[in-house]
Amino acid sequence: MPAEVLRFAIMGGGLIGREHAALIAATPGADLVAIADPAPAAKLVASEFGARHYLDYRTMLDEMRPDGVIIALPNALHAQAVIACIERGIPCLVEKPVADTLEAARDLVAAAERADIPVLVGHQRRHSPDIAKAKQLIEEGHLGRLVGVNAMWLADKPEPYFDAAWRRQAGGGPLLINLIHDIDCLRFICGDIAEVMAFTSNSVRGFEVEDSASVSLRFSSGAVGTVLMSDAAVSPYNWDTAAGQALYFPHQPENAYFFSGTKAALALPSMDLWKHETEEGHWQDPLVKRHVTLDGSRAYVNQLAHFMKVVTGDAKPLVSARDGMMTLATILAIVRSGRERRPVNPSDL
Numbered sequence: 001m002p003a004e005v006l007r008f009a010i011m012g013g014g015l016i017g018r019e020h021a022a023l024i025a026a027t028p029g030a031d032l033v034a035i036a037d038p039a040p041a042a043k044l045v046a047s048e049f050g051a052r053h054y055l056d057y058r059t060m061l062d063e064m065r066p067d068g069v070i071i072a073l074p075n076a077l078h079a080q081a082v083i084a085c086i087e088r089g090i091p092c093l094v095e096k097p098v099a100d101t102l103e104a105a106r107d108l109v110a111a112a113e114r115a116d117i118p119v120l121v122g123h124q125r126r127h128s129p130d131i132a133k134a135k136q137l138i139e140e141g142h143l144g145r146l147v148g149v150n151a152m153w154l155a156d157k158p159e160p161y162f163d164a165a166w167r168r169q170a171g172g173g174p175l176l177i178n179l180i181h182d183i184d185c186l187r188f189i190c191g192d193i194a195e196v197m198a199f200t201s202n203s204v205r206g207f208e209v210e211d212s213a214s215v216s217l218r219f220s221s222g223a224v225g226t227v228l229m230s231d232a233a234v235s236p237y238n239w240d241t242a243a244g245q246a247l248y249f250p251h252q253p254e255n256a257y258f259f260s261g262t263k264a265a266l267a268l269p270s271m272d273l274w275k276h277e278t279e280e281g282h283w284q285d286p287l288v289k290r291h292v293t294l295d296g297s298r299a300y301v302n303q304l305a306h307f308m309k310v311v312t313g314d315a316k317p318l319v320s321a322r323d324g325m326m327t328l329a330t331i332l333a334i335v336r337s338g339r340e341r342r343p344v345n346p347s348d349l
């Protein structure tokens, strides 16, 4: 029987772990009981939220027996942490990417499906009403046949962000940390991505991982897409600041995704829908802009509310481990394409 107040624990009290802690603390019916993180700063985070501090997450799981766990560890540690939860029968929300390699993701998916323990992957934008509305508009044919999409994730990260070594190394670059959210949204809205071709560059920061990339996409539907990404570029063209959903970024209303179909175009997150006045209209006729305002600012709040339902057995994960693995396969295809300078099909990995 689920307890009236759900007891949560967090693995990793860093940048996003602290945000999850604050969200749990602000959510009725949720209690943060413990944080596991060997970093000295995490002890302070735990005491700030009145939670017990553990150095080792396995000891935390065994002693605290939480109802649900949020995994906010460096990417390479996700799979083993998810499996530790599954082995103890505890549902978890694992931050994206679900794992850092497809091998690790496959092990994790097999373990979760065998044990039938729910794993929710932290692609929080799927819990945002604007993303859901865009999918609905396209599926219902409001854009006609989808021709293509142009997406951008461009932002300037500060130097101290890279003090954490994992963010400079393979498995921790902006493709796996940031663009994976956009690729997940595009898969969700437009359907599976059959092939990718990428150019990646580390010429600005000079780290082992990329700082910038341009990517061409071919969707299974026949639609095509282009994506531009950099974590070294000053720009308002990224979902995090454009949508006002992020927990620690300013809101700079702009657009990050542009969908074009045979009947209309749609920009997100502004939700501007451009159409001719009549069905017969063409490129020499004016377009009319219709604006659908949706509050997407609650993506993380909605995600936690959904996770609480997953924990009590009242919902299946909106982004399952298997779904997260498909998004991971697509982003890893982009990484490989950039390295090998050739088109890559995610299902060939």
Ligand SMILES: NC(=O)c1ccc[n+]([C@@H]2O[C@H](COP(=O)([O-])OP(=O)(O)OC[C@H]3O[C@@H](n4cnc5c(N)ncnc54)[C@H](O)[C@@H]3O)[C@@H](O)[C@H]2O)c1
Pocket (backbone or CB within 6 Å): 011, 012, 013, 014, 015, 016, 017, 036, 037, 038, 039, 042, 055, 056, 057, 072, 073, 074, 075, 077, 095, 096, 097, 122, 123, 124, 164, 176, 177
């Ligand atoms: N969904 C989002 O919006 C979002 C935003 C930021 C980060 N993330 C993801 O969250 C994860 C964490 O990112 P971050 O930016 O918070 O990283 P971070 O480096 O700030 O925090 C990671 C924390 O994990 C701790 N840690 C390392 N090894 C550990 C272990 N064995 N046991 C317990 N704790 C350990 C570190 O000490 C650190 O405090 C990454 O997977 C990242 O991709 C998601």
